[in-house]
Amino acid sequence: MNVIFNKIYIFDILTKQAFVTCFEKGLNIVTSSSIDGTDRGKSVLLRSLYHTLGADAHFDKKWKNEDKVYLLEFSVDNKMYFIYRHKKVFKVFNDTVQILFQTSSRTKLSEFLGKIWSFEIFLPNRNTEKLEIAPPAYTYVMNFIDQDHYDGTNFNSFKSLGQYQNFKPDVIYAQFGIYDKNYFERVKSKQNLLERINNSEDSYQKANEMKEKVFKLLGNIVVPKNSQELKRELSIRTKEYKDILNSMNEFRCKLTNLRNEKYELEIALNQIERFKNNKEKEIKSILETDKCPECHSVLKDTTDFRSKRYNSIEDSSYISDSIYEDIEKISKAISRTESSYKEFLNKLESYKKNIGIAQKEIKNYSSYMGLNELYNSLNLELFNESQLQGELKEKLGIIEEDLKKVSAIKADINKKYYEMIDSEVLRFGLNELEESQYKAINRVFCASGSNKPISTVIWYFILNNIKTCFNKKSLKLPMVLDSPKNAEMDYNKEQALIEYILENSSNYTQLIFSSIGFERTKFEGKVKIIELKNNKYQLLDSETFTKYENILENVLSTHVHRDIFSELIKLLRK
Numbered sequence: 001m002n003v004i005f006n007k008i009y010i011f012d013i014l015t016k017q018a019f020v021t022c023f024e025k026g027l028n029i030v031t032s033s034s035i036d037g038t039d040r041g042k043s044v045l046l047r048s049l050y051h052t053l054g055a056d057a058h059f060d061k062k063w064k065n066e067d068k069v070y071l072l073e074f075s076v077d078n079k080m081y082f083i084y085r086h087k088k089v090f091k092v093f094n095d096t097v098q099i100l101f102q103t104s105s106r107t108k109l110s111e112f113l114g115k116i117w118s119f120e121i122f123l124p125n126r127n128t129e130k131l132e133i134a135p136p137a138y139t140y141v142m143n144f145i146d147q148d149h150y151d152g153t154n155f156n157s158f159k160s161l162g163q164y165q166n167f168k169p170d171v172i173y174a175q176f177g178i179y180d181k182n183y184f185e186r187v188k189s190k191q192n193l194l195e196r197i198n199n200s201e202d203s204y205q206k207a208n209e210m211k212e213k214v215f216k217l218l219g220n221i222v223v224p225k226n227s228q229e230l231k232r233e234l235s236i237r238t239k240e241y242k243d244i245l246n247s248m249n250e251f252r253c254k255l256t257n258l259r260n261e262k263y264e265l266e267i268a269l270n271q272i273e274r275f276k277n278n279k280e281k282e283i284k285s286i287l288e289t290d291k292c293p294e295c296h297s298v299l300k301d302t303t304d305f306r307s308k309r310y311n312s313i314e315d316s317s318y319i320s321d322s323i324y325e326d327i328e329k330i331s332k333a334i335s336r337t338e339s340s341y342k343e344f345l346n347k348l349e350s351y352k353k354n355i356g357i358a359q360k361e362i363k364n365y366s367s368y369m370g371l372n373e374l375y376n377s378l379n380l381e382l383f384n385e386s387q388l389q390g391e392l393k394e395k396l397g398i399i400e401e402d403l404k405k406v407s408a409i410k411a412d413i414n415k416k417y418y419e420m421i422d423s424e425v426l427r428f429g430l431n432e433l434e435e436s437q438y439k440a441i442n443r444v445f446c447a448s449g450s451n452k453p454i455s456t457v458i459w460y461f462i463l464n465n466i467k468t469c470f471n472k473k474s475l476k477l478p479m480v481l482d483s484p485k486n487a488e489m490d491y492n493k494e495q496a497l498i499e500y501i502l503e504n505s506s507n508y509t510q511l512i513f514s515s516i517g518f519e520r521t522k523f524e525g526k527v528k529i530i531e532l533k534n535n536k537y538q539l540l541d542s543e544t545f546t547k548y549e550n551i552l553e554n555v556l557s558t559h560v561h562r563d564i565f566s567e568l569i570k571l572l573r574k
Contacts, residue, residue, distance in 0.1 A: 009071035017540035034517025041539030042514040054136030106135035119475040147483035152446025177471030481513035
């Protein structure tokens with residue numbers, strides 16, 4: 001799904017001034033004179049684009065936004081629409097300027113636009129944790145950088161984004177096509193299932209404790225009401241018996257491993273002792289014979305030979321002590337494990353007896369009737385809770401398998417992300433960035449000084465490249481870069497950044513960025529250049545307002561209260 005900005009109208013309904021400009025598919029550059037081109041309205045123009053679509057841009061105080069009416073003509077896969085914004089009111093029109101939708105609710109605007117371009121972002125509410133459709137700004141955060149917010153891996157180019165906690169990875173993965181409404185619902189379902197399983201296990205434990213008390217009151221004799229009750233009793237006892245067997249097997253394996261480890265250490269200890277004995281014999285031989293133990297030649301001075309062997313004996317003694325300590329520790333662990341194993345063995349014998357008792361015909365039925373009914377009731381509860389746990393765990397298993405697939409895709413994405421970031425770090429010499437800062441998408445980084453804009457643009461571009469790679473059906477919005485440089489950036493770095501942007505412009509159906517003094521010769525391909533030649537702080541003018549006044553009247557008159565419309569028209573014609 002490709003979205004293209006065709007034309008933007010900006011009206012001031014109080015001063016009766018306006019600005020209108022067109023954009024084209026592909027590369028669009030908003031520029032002004034390199035000599036005195038500041039404060040001509042480039043940032044206002046670029047901020048207005050996604051602002052009209054429902055985000056809240058960071059306009060300067062000099063720009064009296066409350067007085068402005070915005071109208072954006074855009075296309076979605078060649079189908080044309082108009083969107084109107086004045087303060088918090090939005091209206092959407094078709095290509096013949098017939099109204100399709102009107103609202104002052106960002107949620108409803110998200111829902112409507114989501115239908116147009118088949119994409120919505122769902123996020124959990126900060127307070128209720130309920131899943132809800134996010135305002136439009138969250139859809140655009142990867143496609144706009146404000147000139148004052150080239151601050152690395154943060155989405156700060158729009159206002160009022162703090163209503164969702166830690167939204168950045170959720171929005172990114174949503175754009176990548178793996179965090180959709182179904183994903184968040186599965187996560188929530190997993191949490192609910194885990195909670196229900198824990199509650200059921202608690203209920204099972206309490207019922208089982210009650211059952212054991214009743215069992216003691218019955219004198220360890222239970223009278224089943226019928227064969228079904230007996231089967232339940234046997235089923236529960238058999239399950240518990242198997243659990244004990246499994247535990248015993250675990251201890252048995254642990255004992256085997258510990259004993260093997262002890263045996264290997266004892267062998268090593270014996271070898272070291274033999275080594276020490278041999279060296280001691282060599283020292284004794286040298287002292288007695290003054291001969292080399294290796295070549296048997298007579299030595300004038302045996303000190304060096306004896307010193308080396310004394311050192312070897314000291315080293316082996318140190319190792320021997322260490323091994324002995326390890327053997328002691330393992331011996332204690334073996335003793336503890338054997339003790340635990342015996343406890344389980346005794347418990348196993350007790351369960352064997354209880355199972356045998358449960359299988360016998362019980363006398364004195366009447367005497368135990370009341371307690372037996374309670375016992376059977378508890379058995380039924382245990383059986384039901386066990387069945388419930390099985391069903392819940394089966395559902396949980398299905399969800400976890402789905403979430404594992406998502407985790408696998410995320411791992412592939414993070415690998416690709418790291419490789420792409422690392423490549424650009426090397427290209428631009430961003431040595432202040434450490435690998436740990438860009439190992440995963442949820443981590444934060446920002447280069448320093450004049451490298452800030454470079455690291456920021458790289459991050460945004462790579463996110464969009466990964467989106468295209470992993471989400472073939474992704475929503476492709478215009479990429480808008482507002483003056484991607486700062487005062488600290490020298491000419492060479494500025495040119496390198498501009499070159500990088502131009503190189504990557506072909507990855508976008510439409511890319512719009514502003515730059516003072518841009519020359520057409522810097523780019524050989526097709527480019528739409530919008531040069532602002534107006535006076536400072538005077539982007540809008542009266543002549544343009546007069547020319548397009550009829551369009552303003554049409555959009556204002558649609559579904560607006562007559563009294564309000566009359567007042568607006570009076571303002572326009574004063």
